[in-house]
Amino acid sequence: MKYNLFGKTGVSVSAIGMGGMRFKDQSDVDGCAGIVKAAYDKGITYFDTASGYGKSEELYGVAFNEMKKSRSERPFYVATKSSKPTPEGVRQDLETSLKRMNLDYIDFYHVWCIINPGSYEKRKIGGAIREFEKLKSEGLIKHICVSSHMTGEEIAAMLNDYPFEGLLVGYSAMNFSYRERALDAASKMNAGIVVMNPLGGGIIPQNPDRFSFIRTQEKESVVEGALRFLLNDSRITTTLVGLSSIQEVNEAVAAMDGFKPISQDKVNTMRNHLKDAFNELCTGCRYCDKCPAKVPVPKLMDAYNHTVLRGKDQASIDRLQWHWGITPDDPVLHACTECGICEEACTQKLPIRERIKAIQKAAAAVKS
Ligand code: SF4
Ligand code: SF4
Known part of the structure; x- marks a missing residue:
């Protein structure tokens, strides 16, 4: 040891x-x-x-x-x-x-x-x-x-x-x-x-x-x-x-x-590989973190990683709630105006707006 x-x-x-x-x-x-x-x-x-x-x-x-x-x-x-x-x-x-x-x-x-x-x-x-x-x-x-x-x-x-x-x-x-x-x-x-x-x-x-x-x-x-x-x-x-x-x-x-x-x-190779191998995953680089509507985009996209990897909508909601302290009824989940600024900045070119909508849908399912 x-x-x-x-x-x-x-x-x-x-x-x-x-x-x-x-x-x-x-x-x-x-x-x-x-x-x-x-x-x-x-x-x-x-x-x-x-x-x-x-x-x-x-x-x-x-x-x-x-x-x-x-x-x-x-x-x-x-x-x-x-x-x-x-x-x-x-x-x-x-x-x-x-x-x-x-x-x-x-x-x-x-x-x-x-x-x-x-x-x-x-x-x-x-x-x-x-x-x-x-x-x-x-x-x-x-x-x-x-x-x-x-x-x-x-x-x-x-x-x-x-x-x-x-x-x-x-x-x-x-x-x-x-x-x-x-x-x-x-x-x-x-x-x-x-x-x-x-x-x-x-x-x-x-x-x-x-x-x-x-x-x-x-x-x-x-x-x-x-x-x-x-x-x-x-x-x-x-x-x-x-x-x-x-x-x-x-x-x-x-x-x-x-x-x-x-x-x-x-x-360094491993770190770069993470970026190459997980094209559809958010890498947490935070270039998108300047949402005019104050949506915490990196936190939401980190949560969505869990849906991508586990194949379950609920996985994002669990991650948001238990890791980031964002509950399904938190207003930040619904603050997006779809301006697209975050997607322009995203280094992974992720469909952020689409993913936010998927998270909103999963949150609604939890609440119902
Ligand atoms: S698309 Fe939505 S989350 Fe992205 S910057 Fe605009 S308001 Fe914020
Ligand atoms: S810019 Fe893209 S990859 Fe980087 S934190 Fe934001 S959503 Fe994730």
């Missing part, structure tokens, strides 16, 4: 971290705790969860009870989150998380799920971020981090406003263009960078032929290729893998152990 320094914190964490939202059978307490312990025994030291991941915190707590016996010789680090906008809400969330996980403190506590600049302002104005600082001064949390689904530019602006010690963000071989500026900004301020959703929400393993270009070694699977693409990125501190079985622990660790650095030329 490789270990990387987490920004300025002085802490080293494993380059592969465990994401705690994919336990299959949460009623199987011993089985789930066994997966956590197996990950720890294989050298994984970063464990991410959230109060909203079902029983994830409780299941981690069972494993941590055992793992704490060896924590002084083999440290491990826990990340969890609060999405509450008020000081009282944040404190209550933290107390619940500590109790559920049998811990005295949280290593990396996240201002959770900043989906747009407005939700960041709400946490600031509501006093949530001040409460994080208070919890840190009390020793109940060690580091203040943030998790966000905003675009790279929006995240960069947020990091410019507040010096978070770590950033948790979705980033993969499929969507790196959307978040490139966020990684650059976090790296420049020497914040830890934790990447979630490294397999593009399952799209990469479900489309092995389309993503075969990501393989750089013989007999490498696309999953290994996609993980190694991230492991090769020196800006990234740790890549979270949602582990739901001991076999998946072994595969993730094997991807790390078998990692060989990829040359910059090869990385």
